[in-house]
Amino acid sequence: MSPVAPGPFREAVVDLDAIRANVARIADVVAPAAVMAVVKADAYGHGALPVARAALEGGAGMLGVADVDEALALRAAGIDAPILAWLHDPGLDFAPALDAGIAIGVSSASQLEQVAGAVARGAVPATVHLKVDTGLSRNGVEPARWDTVVERARELEASGTLTVDGVFSHLANASDADDDAQLAAFAAALEAADAAGLRPTHRHLASTAAALRRPDARFDLVRVGIGMYGLTPYGDGTTGADLGLVPAMTLRGRVAAVRRVGAGAGVSYDLTWRASAPTTLALVPLGYADGVTRHASGRGSVLLGGAVRPIVGRVAMDQFLVDAGDVPVETGDEVVLFGDPSTGAPTADEWADATGTIGYEIVTRIGPRVPRRYRGAP
Numbered sequence: 001m002s003p004v005a006p007g008p009f010r011e012a013v014v015d016l017d018a019i020r021a022n023v024a025r026i027a028d029v030v031a032p033a034a035v036m037a038v039v040k041a042d043a044y045g046h047g048a049l050p051v052a053r054a055a056l057e058g059g060a061g062m063l064g065v066a067d068v069d070e071a072l073a074l075r076a077a078g079i080d081a082p083i084l085a086w087l088h089d090p091g092l093d094f095a096p097a098l099d100a101g102i103a104i105g106v107s108s109a110s111q112l113e114q115v116a117g118a119v120a121r122g123a124v125p126a127t128v129h130l131k132v133d134t135g136l137s138r139n140g141v142e143p144a145r146w147d148t149v150v151e152r153a154r155e156l157e158a159s160g161t162l163t164v165d166g167v168f169s170h171l172a173n174a175s176d177a178d179d180d181a182q183l184a185a186f187a188a189a190l191e192a193a194d195a196a197g198l199r200p201t202h203r204h205l206a207s208t209a210a211a212l213r214r215p216d217a218r219f220d221l222v223r224v225g226i227g228m229y230g231l232t233p234y235g236d237g238t239t240g241a242d243l244g245l246v247p248a249m250t251l252r253g254r255v256a257a258v259r260r261v262g263a264g265a266g267v268s269y270d271l272t273w274r275a276s277a278p279t280t281l282a283l284v285p286l287g288y289a290d291g292v293t294r295h296a297s298g299r300g301s302v303l304l305g306g307a308v309r310p311i312v313g314r315v316a317m318d319q320f321l322v323d324a325g326d327v328p329v330e331t332g333d334e335v336v337l338f339g340d341p342s343t344g345a346p347t348a349d350e351w352a353d354a355t356g357t358i359g360y361e362i363v364t365r366i367g368p369r370v371p372r373r374y375r376g377a378p
Contacts, residue, residue, distance in 0.1 A: 179214060
């Protein structure tokens with residue numbers, strides 16, 4: 001038995017030493033390229049502020065977020081490292097971000113003019129990273145409009161309105177051939193920027209997947225997201241451990257109730273599972289309101305009583321059941337949904353495989369009702 005010390009009956013334990021070690025590991029692999037630690041979406045559910053601090057301590061030189069509000073929250077909390085924000089509301093006023101020293105990812109001619117307009121109205125001169133669409137067909141300047149955008153950016157730079165600190169894009173990671181095509185498109189975009197007179201300090205294309213496997217995609221900077229959290233970016237069976245990474249989040253709870261049932265007893269909504277023999281059921285107070293996907297019903301497993309045991313029946317909003325068999329189980333016993341495999345627990349990637357998704361979603365979806373507790377804090 002592994003009773004949990006008194007406290008929350010559900011929690012996500014985040015190991016900041018694992019964050020530091022994962023960043024340091026990747027930084028060593030990609031050197032001399034620098035590392036941007038991506039802490040968008042509350043650091044993939046791990047907690048943006050503590051993770052940002054740990055990542056910087058681990059060797060990251062810059063932070064990346066999706067939107068300006070995420071960046072402003074980090075600034076308000078005292079983070080003074082360079083931050084890039086790259087996904088913007090069409091009507092966003094960039095002035096608060098510029099005044100806070102946040103670099104802006106620019107994905108269109110209109111965004112470039114919005115940034116220039118904020119400076120004209122009194123904001124400090126901007127730092128921008130121009131994004132080109134190299135084949136993902138999401139945000140980023142379309143190749144046909146790239147020459148116009150870089151020429152305009154150079155005009156604005158010459159006037160003192162802004163500095164083009166970076167040029168970037170994003171790989172689809174679909175295949176080597178697709179990556180090769182995007183690399184060629186990015187190289188062409190860099191040549192056009194150079195021809196226009198731009199001299200960006202940071203050229204970045206690779207996220208974790210390409211950073212670790214494509215040295216030719218590293219350029220000056222790599223953006224490290226999922227790898228920082230110890231999970232794999234690949235769908236080929238490679239694990240985080242294979243990459244020298246340690247999962248940073250452990251999702252766990254305590255057994256809230258124990259029931260011995262006979263053969264034929266039904267379990268949870270719709271009675272989708274019935275006991276084939278007498279067994280012990282353990283009730284765990286976590287559910288889809290906490291981010292435990294309903295797709296784990298009859299598919300997911302947990303560590304309970306020193307062994308991996310199956311979830312049976314439907315995952316409900318606030319709870320699910322585990323088939324403990326004939327092993328003695330008591331209320332208060334620890335249940336680990338996912339964590340570090342060296343402890344015997346399933347990993348978030350194994351949960352992803354069982355439920356038909358990716359590790360990114362498993363950790364990011366853990367909701368605010370689950371308290372975060374940090375290990376390895378300064």
